Each structure stands twice: as structure tokens, then as C-alpha cells.
Amino acid sequence: MSRTLMSGNEAVARGAWEAGVAVGVGYPGTPSTEVLENLATYPSVHCEWAPNEKVAAEVAAGVSLGGKRVLVTMKHVGLNVAADPVFTLAYTGVGGGYVLYVADDPGMHSSQNEQDSRNYAAFAKVPMLEPSDSVEALEFTRAAFELSERFDTPVLVRSTTRVSHSKAPVEPGERDEVAKAASFVPDVDKWVMMPAMAQRRRRVLARRSEQLAAFAESTALNRIEWRDSSYGIITAGIAYDYVREALPEASVLKLGMVNPLSRDMLREFAAGVEHLAVVEELDPYIATHVRALGIPVIETGVPEMGELTPGLVAAAFGAPAPEVREPFGDLPPRPPLLCPGCPHRGVFWALGKLKATVTGDIGCYTLGALPPLSAMHACVDMGASIGMAYGMELAGSSDGPVVAVIGDSTFAHSGITGLLNMVYNGSAGTVVILDNRTTAMTGHQGNPVSGIRLDGTPAPALDLEALASALGAASVVTVDAFDLTGMQAALKRAIAEAGVSVVIAKAPCALVSAMAEPPYAVDEERCTACGACVRIGCPAIMKTPSGRPTIDAATCVGCGLCVQLCRVAAIVPGGPACDVEGGA
Numbered sequence: 001m002s003r004t005l006m007s008g009n010e011a012v013a014r015g016a017w018e019a020g021v022a023v024g025v026g027y028p029g030t031p032s033t034e035v036l037e038n039l040a041t042y043p044s045v046h047c048e049w050a051p052n053e054k055v056a057a058e059v060a061a062g063v064s065l066g067g068k069r070v071l072v073t074m075k076h077v078g079l080n081v082a083a084d085p086v087f088t089l090a091y092t093g094v095g096g097g098y099v100l101y102v103a104d105d106p107g108m109h110s111s112q113n114e115q116d117s118r119n120y121a122a123f124a125k126v127p128m129l130e131p132s133d134s135v136e137a138l139e140f141t142r143a144a145f146e147l148s149e150r151f152d153t154p155v156l157v158r159s160t161t162r163v164s165h166s167k168a169p170v171e172p173g174e175r176d177e178v179a180k181a182a183s184f185v186p187d188v189d190k191w192v193m194m195p196a197m198a199q200r201r202r203r204v205l206a207r208r209s210e211q212l213a214a215f216a217e218s219t220a221l222n223r224i225e226w227r228d229s230s231y232g233i234i235t236a237g238i239a240y241d242y243v244r245e246a247l248p249e250a251s252v253l254k255l256g257m258v259n260p261l262s263r264d265m266l267r268e269f270a271a272g273v274e275h276l277a278v279v280e281e282l283d284p285y286i287a288t289h290v291r292a293l294g295i296p297v298i299e300t301g302v303p304e305m306g307e308l309t310p311g312l313v314a315a316a317f318g319a320p321a322p323e324v325r326e327p328f329g330d331l332p333p334r335p336p337l338l339c340p341g342c343p344h345r346g347v348f349w350a351l352g353k354l355k356a357t358v359t360g361d362i363g364c365y366t367l368g369a370l371p372p373l374s375a376m377h378a379c380v381d382m383g384a385s386i387g388m389a390y391g392m393e394l395a396g397s398s399d400g401p402v403v404a405v406i407g408d409s410t411f412a413h414s415g416i417t418g419l420l421n422m423v424y425n426g427s428a429g430t431v432v433i434l435d436n437r438t439t440a441m442t443g444h445q446g447n448p449v450s451g452i453r454l455d456g457t458p459a460p461a462l463d464l465e466a467l468a469s470a471l472g473a474a475s476v477v478t479v480d481a482f483d484l485t486g487m488q489a490a491l492k493r494a495i496a497e498a499g500v501s502v503v504i505a506k507a508p509c510a511l512v513s514a515m516a517e518p519p520y521a522v523d524e525e526r527c528t529a530c531g532a533c534v535r536i537g538c539p540a541i542m543k544t545p546s547g548r549p550t551i552d553a554a555t556c557v558g559c560g561l562c563v564q565l566c567r568v569a570a571i572v573p574g575g576p577a578c579d580v581e582g583g584a
């Protein structure tokens with residue numbers, strides 16, 4: 001295959017495929033999602049979404065136990081969910097190569113926090129490789145499989161948004177048909193982590209850590225680039241590219257292996273330069289380790305949060321700022337909004353009318369927290385809405401009703417046990433599941449509720465009503481998410497229920513169903529400018545300078561929510577249906 005432009009994520013998928021990976025498994029999350037979606041396009045590899053990252057890491061453990069190479073993918077916060085198996089897999093070691101790809105999101109472009117996954121590698125005592133671009137993303141992923149089998153350990157490959165999503169020319173290679181024993185060999189001492197065995201494996205882990213530390217000294221994954229000896233910069237990942245751009249004359253120790261760190265190389269490099277600095281994105285992870293070796297590192301003022309840029313790196317060293325093309329300054333701001341025709345909108349409108357305190361969750365629907373809906377009051381992590389609603393019930397401090405709101409993918413990910421907990425502990429709370437038939441936020445992946453697999457084939461769709469009833473909910477009802485009156489009535493009944501109540505708001509995501517009903521228009525003669533339709537926050541409805549609303553026919557998809565809100569019937573069919581396939 002000739003040189004091809006690939007994103008970091010595409011290159012990781014290619015690297016895994018070339019390494020002969022048999023299975024890819026993960027849970028979507030920006031900026032990691034495209035790895036599995038790409039790997040799935042290659043022959044001779046089976047790829048699937050798991051309901052969450054912990055399950056993905058465990059499925060992968062089984063594949064590895066069965067002797068096959070496996071890639072697990074997730075975003076940084078997913079590694080929190082998967083941490084439990086990963087920490088103990090460091091003890092068991094692997095069968096077939098086990099590589100976990102984790103993509104961090106410095107600057108939180110699409111995340112609830114910006115934790116630095118490098119800490120996990122040191123914490124779990126597993127090796128971590130960190131590519132700086134697509135070429136390395138491919139090479140390092142291949143190398144990670146070899147390392148995994150050579151040292152009998154899971155290996156983490158860490159990326160960040162800019163490496164995952166930037167493209168660079170890559171020279172793809174051939175696939176290795178790995179001749180690893182494909183059968184399971186029972187070995188209780190290695191695979192059954194009861195205390196006696198775990199204590200023995202703990203010592204194996206310590207020996208392996210020493211071997212990996214020795215490997216870190218000689219691997220070509222780390223390299224020193226000697227240039228001007230007055231300044232030496234230790235760096236890794238995308239920060240390496242910024243250092244090369246901002247400080248082209250500086251000597252650089254580029255670390256491809258960020259755990260364990262190569263101590264001798266750090267010492268050698270430090271001895272060869274006058275001033276030593278570390279440039280890294282997020283936590284002072286490398287700097288802390290270098291200082292712990294007794295090596296002095298100068299303070300640079302490189303920020304320890306958010307994304308770095310070549311300009312920030314240059315500024316920290318008083319170097320001239322590299323030339324960058326500034327973004328156009330005159331673009332109108334475009335705050336994130338629920339799409340026109342989004343089925344989540346009406347639910348938040350109804351919850352607002354009921355003056356509910358809403359513990360929310362992560363997905364497109366988190367936008368219900370923003371004006372004008374302003375109907376979500378907490379959002380912490382996937383699945384938290386349900387536990388937090390119950391906790392508020394225990395606190396007893398809310399005047400109005402407390403309602404948990406959670407999306408279908410998020411409910412399958414980590415909402416089910418929260419609901420079980422409510423039933424178990426005698427809650428009288430209400431949970432709304434927003435069943436839009438997809439995992440919309442991350443790009444419309446199938447999930448166990450929608451019943452669509454990664455390869456597009458149908459799967460048994462989770463029956464939410466049956467599940468909620470089986471868990472012991474006292475009342476379970478499904479409501480059309482676009483029926484405002486029905487939604488309000490269902491929520492009122494659910495809130496009044498003595499036991500746990502579940503309301504399933506069902507209607508497909510507007511982008512999946514490609515809703516294209518004829519658009520509506522405002523009949524100006526009837527309109528009283530009361531503002532009811534504007535307060536639902538639809539991007540198709542705008543206020544004219546006269547204070548009257550107007551509907552943008554190109555944006556309206558005819559969902560009809562605003563029609564239900566207008567007390568004077570001033571919103572009327574207004575024009576030809578928009579053709580979503582192309583043209584007007």
C-alpha cells in the first residue's frame with residue numbers, strides 16, 4: 001500500500017491490524033471513537049462495541065486469555081471505568097497481546113474533565129507508549145503488541161486529541177499473521193487472582209517492572225536529538241511537535257515510552273545540556289519523575305492545564321512565536337444547541353414546567369442545562385444521574401421533585417445498577433430514559449438499546465420497559481417524546497408514584513431519522529409575540545427586531561413541538577418539505 005494520509009486514530013487501527021489483531025472492542029468516546037470504526041473496515045478482524053469500557057476491557061482479557069491479539073479502545077474517562085480489570089490484568093499478564101488505546105482530551109473539547117492518563121500507567125504498573133503523530137501511532141501500536149507478549153503485560157498506548165485527529169502521510173505495511181498459540185492453557189497460578197496467587201503475581205509484576213525499566217534504556221522508542229547544548233527539552237507526544245516548531249535549535253530527549261521512564265537516558269541528556277526543561281501537556285508527569293531522580297529542571301511557565309500550542313511553548317522560552325494562521329475573527333459565535341427536531345427538547349420543557357430538580361447525565365441531552373431550557377442541574381459522569389437523584393432524595397433538601405435524566409446508551413453503560421440501587425433501597429424517585437435509538441453524542445454508534453452492532457447488523461434490542469420492571473420499578477411507561485401533553489402527564493404521574501418510577505421518552509434522533517416534515521411558518525396576524533415558542537430553544541425559531549418570532553424554513557424539520565406550544569394557533573404549515581438527501 002502506498003503512502004496514505006491518515007489521522008492518528010486511523011493509524012492506530014492500521015497498526016493494530018498489521019500486528020495481526022484478531023479482535024477490537026471498545027466504547028465510543030471522543031477523541032478515540034474512530035479507531036474501532038476504522039479497524040472494523042479491515043478484513044480478518046472482528047470488532048464490536050461493548051456497553052461500557054469495563055466490559056470492553058474484560059472481553060479483551062478473554063480474547064487474550066484465548067491466545068489472540070486484542071485492541072481495546074476508549075477515551076480517558078473510560079479508563080476510569082475500565083481501571084478495575086486493567087489493574088489486575090497487570091498481575092495476571094496476558095495470553096495474546098493486549099493493547100489498550102486511550103485518548104486524552106486536553107482542553108476538554110468534548111469531555112467532562114481533562115485527566116492525564118499517563119498517571120494510570122505508573123499507577124497500574126503497565127508500560128505506556130505515546131506517539132507524536134500518525135506515523136508513530138502506527139509504529140507504536142505494532143510495537144505495543146510485541147511488548148505485550150514479550151513482557152507478558154497489557155500495554156497502554158496514549159494519544160491526545162491533536163494526535164488522534166490530525167492527519168499525516170503514513171506508509172502502511174503488511175499484516176503479520178501472528179502464529180500465537182490460539183488455544184487456552186489453564187494456569188490457575190497466573191489467571192486466578194485469589195490472594196495467595198495475587199501475592200505471588202505481585203512479585204512477578206515487580207520483576208517485570210525491572211525488566212521493562214531496563215528495556216526503556218535501550219528502546220528506539222526513546223531518542224536523543226542533540227542540537228544546541230544550552231537548552232535541552234524533555235518531551236513526549238504532541239508536545240514534541242510543538243517544541244520542534246517553537247524551539248528548532250534546542251536539543252531534545254523525545255520519549256516514546258512514558259512508562260517506565262528511561263532513567264539513564266534522562267541522566268545522560270541532563271548531563272549534556274546547560275539548562276534542562278520539560279515540555280509536556282497536562283500534568284507535570286515527566287517533570288516529577290525527573291526531579292525525583294535529583295535532576296534539576298527549570299521552571300518554564302508552560303501551563304499545566306489545557307492544550308499547549310507552539311505559541312505557548314515559544315512564549316514560555318521567550319522565543320519568537322511561530323507563524324500561525326489565525327482563525328477568521330468575524331465568524332458569528334455558534335453555541336452548542338439541541339438540533340432542530342431533537343426529541344430531547346420537549347422532555348426538558350416538561351421538566352421545567354414541573355419545576356423539577358434534574359440530575360442529568362452525559363450525552364447530547366446535557367444541552368438541556370443551557371438556556372432557554374435550563375432544566376438540568378447536575379452532570380458529573382456517565383450513569384451518575386440516577387445515583388445522584390437518589391442521593392438528593394436522601395438529603396431531602398429539594399423543594400420540588402427530583403428527576404434523573406439519562407440517555408439510552410448511557411443507561412446501558414452504567415445506569416442499570418443505579419436503578420437497581422433505587423429499588424433495593426426503597427427510593428420513590430423518578431428516572432427518565434431518553435431513548436433516541438442511538439448514541440448520538442459520539443456520532444451515532446449503535447448500542448444494546450438500539451439493537452444495532454458496530455458492523456450495522458441487527459442485535460436483540462434491550463426492552464427497557466421489561467428491564468425496568470424486572471429490576472422492580474413500581475411504574476414504567478413509554479411516552480412519545482414529541483407529545484408535550486402526554487409527557488407532562490406521564491411525568492406528573494411518575495413523580496406522584498410511591499415507588500421507583502421510570503418514564504421512557506421515545507423518538508429517534510432527528511439526524512438518524514432524517515426527519516423532513518414540511519416546515520412551519522408564523523402567521524403574523526395571529527401571533528401575539530408571547531414568546532412561548534421561542535422559549536423551547538429551537539434553532540429554527542428566531543425573534544425578529546419587532547419581537548415577533550419567525551421560523552427559518554431551511555432549518556425547521558417540522559417536528560411540531562412549537563405548534564403544540566402556541567395558544568393562538570399562529571404556527572402553521574409553511575412551505576415545501578426540505579429534501580435532506582440534497583437540494584431544496
Ligand SMILES: Cc1ncc(C[n+]2csc(CCOP(=O)(O)OP(=O)(O)O)c2C)c(N)n1
Pocket residue numbers: 027028029030075077078081111112362363364365382406407408409410411434436438439440441442
Ligand atoms: C466513561 C465515558 N465513556 C464515554 C464517554 C463519551 N460519551 C459521552 S456521552 C456518550 C453517550 C451518549 O449517548 P446517549 O446516552 O444515548 O445520549 P445521546 O447523545 O444519544 O442523547 C458517550 C459515549 C464519556 N463521556 N464517558
